[in-house]
Amino acid sequence: MRKLYQEFGLEDRPCVLCGGKTFTLICEGDRYGFDLDKQICDQCGLVQTSPAVKKDFLNVFYRDHYRRLYTKRNDVDHSGLVREQREKGKRFLEYLQKTEVASKLQDLAVIELGCSSGGIIETFKPHCRSVQGCDLDVEAIRYGREQLKLDLEVSEFPTQLPAGPRLFILSHVLEHTHDPLASLKQIKSLMTADDYLFIEVPGLNLVGEGAYSYDLKSYFHLAHVTDFSEGTLRALAARAGYDVLSCNETVTALLRPSAQEELPWQRSDKDTPENILRIEKARTKR
Numbered sequence: 001m002r003k004l005y006q007e008f009g010l011e012d013r014p015c016v017l018c019g020g021k022t023f024t025l026i027c028e029g030d031r032y033g034f035d036l037d038k039q040i041c042d043q044c045g046l047v048q049t050s051p052a053v054k055k056d057f058l059n060v061f062y063r064d065h066y067r068r069l070y071t072k073r074n075d076v077d078h079s080g081l082v083r084e085q086r087e088k089g090k091r092f093l094e095y096l097q098k099t100e101v102a103s104k105l106q107d108l109a110v111i112e113l114g115c116s117s118g119g120i121i122e123t124f125k126p127h128c129r130s131v132q133g134c135d136l137d138v139e140a141i142r143y144g145r146e147q148l149k150l151d152l153e154v155s156e157f158p159t160q161l162p163a164g165p166r167l168f169i170l171s172h173v174l175e176h177t178h179d180p181l182a183s184l185k186q187i188k189s190l191m192t193a194d195d196y197l198f199i200e201v202p203g204l205n206l207v208g209e210g211a212y213s214y215d216l217k218s219y220f221h222l223a224h225v226t227d228f229s230e231g232t233l234r235a236l237a238a239r240a241g242y243d244v245l246s247c248n249e250t251v252t253a254l255l256r257p258s259a260q261e262e263l264p265w266q267r268s269d270k271d272t273p274e275n276i277l278r279i280e281k282a283r284t285k286r
């Protein structure tokens with residue numbers, strides 16, 4: 001594993017949100033002891049691994065190593081993963097109940113990108129018009145098709161989309177993608193004006209509130225290309241041409257595609273190196 005990471009090497013690149021070229025170092029090394037630096041972009045405040053892990057490495061990593069490293073076991077416990085996914089599904093439904101989607105959910109076709117074995121959309125199934133999902137994890141898809149009888153396919157993006165209004169779900173995926181701006185634009189190209197995009201990513205600013213035992217190093221993860229806050233997810237969504245209907249520091253968000261290719265964005269005053277240091281301080285105080 002470590003050998004693989006060294007073989008592929010790292011690359012310098014501009015900020016994946018704003019194209020900025022200067023960064024401030026905030027954290028060295030991640031929780032598995034890989035030698036990766038986390039930096040905050042001086043221009044937009046997005047925290048990212050920089051230099052970045054190469055795309056080829058990420059592909060091999062997800063195909064062969066991610067689940068085992070993450071779950072610390074060789075055989076993947078799909079039923080355990082499905083239980084976690086169902087809990088997420090319930091939480092997502094509760095979140096959506098407070099949005100304009102609530103009154104429309106029954107008429108929406110739900111499509112999850114990166115659905116793993118499908119526990120989230122299984123939870124959505126009784127509440128919406130249809131559910132389907134895709135993921136590159138062959139074993140997870142097999143489990144969901146056979147055990148949960150769901151409409152799932154091995155693919156990065158859905159190969160077929162139902163007509164009529166749709167709700168796309170992207171749960172804990174965007175922080176792993178090599179180019180999150182390109183990913184959001186690509187999803188937008190699948191959407192019509194009646195569609196919604198629900199996103200959840202782990203919220204960096206929650207670390208200061210006690211998540212991950214206040215430990216930035218345990219929060220930072222080799223596989224996170226980017227580490228979002230409410231502010232930086234809002235900015236990224238605007239750059240990709242989405243209107244943000246709601247977003248919080250969890251980070252959970254509901255978006256709609258706008259007619260514009262890109263919308264104006266601004267940096268949140270919460271996304272500063274000082275705030276990250278506040279997170280570290282909260283930890284030392286305990």
Ligand SMILES: [Zn+2]
Nearest residue numbers: 015018041044
């Ligand atoms: Zn930036």
